[in-house]
Amino acid sequence: MTDPSTTAPRRPGExxxxxxxxxxPDPDPADASPHSFPxxxxxxxxxxxxxxxxxxxxxxxxxxxxxxxxxxxSQGSGVWMLTDAEIxxxxxxxxxRGIELCLFTGPRGTWDIGGSTRTDSRGAGLRARGHDAVxxxxxxxVRATELGVKCLLVADEGVLWTLHRARTAGLLPADTTFKxxxxxxxxxxxxxxxxxxxxxxxxxxxxxxxxxxxxxxxRVSATPMDMYIEAPDDLGGxxxxxxxxxxxxxxxxxxxxxxxxxxxxxxxxxxxxxELALATAKERVRRGRLALDxxxxxxxxxxxxxxxxxxxxxxxxFGTSS
Numbered sequence: 001m002t003d004p005s006t007t008a009p010r011r012p013g014e015x016x017x018x019x020x021x022x023x024x025p026d027p028d029p030a031d032a033s034p035h036s037f038p039x040x041x042x043x044x045x046x047x048x049x050x051x052x053x054x055x056x057x058x059x060x061x062x063x064x065x066x067x068x069x070x071x072x073x074s075q076g077s078g079v080w081m082l083t084d085a086e087i088x089x090x091x092x093x094x095x096x097r098g099i100e101l102c103l104f105t106g107p108r109g110t111w112d113i114g115g116s117t118r119t120d121s122r123g124a125g126l127r128a129r130g131h132d133a134v135x136x137x138x139x140x141x142v143r144a145t146e147l148g149v150k151c152l153l154v155a156d157e158g159v160l161w162t163l164h165r166a167r168t169a170g171l172l173p174a175d176t177t178f179k180x181x182x183x184x185x186x187x188x189x190x191x192x193x194x195x196x197x198x199x200x201x202x203x204x205x206x207x208x209x210x211x212x213x214x215x216x217x218x219r220v221s222a223t224p225m226d227m228y229i230e231a232p233d234d235l236g237g238x239x240x241x242x243x244x245x246x247x248x249x250x251x252x253x254x255x256x257x258x259x260x261x262x263x264x265x266x267x268x269x270x271x272x273x274x275e276l277a278l279a280t281a282k283e284r285v286r287r288g289r290l291a292l293d294x295x296x297x298x299x300x301x302x303x304x305x306x307x308x309x310x311x312x313x314x315x316x317x318f319g320t321s322s
Contacts, residue, residue: 008299009300031215033253034218035218035253036303037252039306042304043252043255043303043305045070046073046255047072047257047258049076050281051076053090056073056089058278059284059285066286067289068289068292070288071255071305072101072310074101074151075090075103079105080140087103091148101149102149102152105152105163107133108155110126127184137156145172151176151178152176153178155184175311177312180204182226185205192223196315198318203225204226211246221316223312228258241294252303258284258285258288260284264276
């Protein structure tokens with residue numbers, strides 16, 4: 001029989017620090033998440049900010065070259081920034097490889113005429129301001145799902161609830177999933193549970209949550225969690241590569257998002273940002289390889305969810321009847 005002590009994942013620098021009398025206490029089993037993805041596995045991967053077919057092609061080519069498994073590819077500019085032909089090309093390319101494609105829904109407060117988001121308080125943020133903004137998000141959702149998109153990114157609680165009700169009523173396909181944006185992500189377990197009940201199938205939390213915060217969330221919800229292992233600068237620029245194994249242990253089921261710090265923003269994307277978008281898309285995949293190499297080096301690269309899996313499992317919802 002194999003000695004489990006020789007196969008258990010190790011923490012960074014563990015052997016040397018222990019030999020010097022600087023070893024850390026053993027991890028508390030009570031901190032570990034009891035949850036996993038349906039079908040098995042405790043973590044999936046995501047390449048974000050893939051803004052069109054050309055960037056997608058770069059990501060797919062680099063992922064093949066570096067042997068980076070990809071479960072999900074997401075876009076941040078919005079459905080409305082892509083033509084039908086571009087969406088169809090992205091749907092077909094990802095479906096061929098069993099990768100989930102997630103597109104952002106419609107108008108948001110950071111781009112419209114409202115001034116509160118530009119104040120020091122950042123009031124309202126990305127939320128959909130007024131009926132027309134909600135309607136724009138719904139229009140994007142209908143258009144995207146008609147073209148074969150199965151995952152939609154949302155940044156407003158009202159939009160999330162509206163789209164969930166539409167899904168429940170059969171106005172959107174039943175297998176459509178909704179992902180909450182990092183820009184409105186919850187920072188406590190009570191808020192996380194509310195997003196789940198409003199219809200979220202995947203919830204992006206800010207990358208500055210502590211390990212303790214992650215454990216607290218997992219005690220109230222099994223909804224898949226998304227976290228930038230490296231966050232863009234407008235989300236703090238945090239780099240948490242060496243914490244990946246512990247984030248999985250505490251946060252499973254967890255999407256590992258490979259963002260990029262020290263890179264200019266590209267939303268809303270257009271051809272004037274082409275070279276930047278392609279270069280950063282390629283580097284995000286490389287960042288993924290670095291994180292996966294760390295997991296392998298520490299013996300913690302097991303329990304990846306099967307490629308092609310995308311559904312979140314059974315989640316708790318508010319009732320949708322009026």
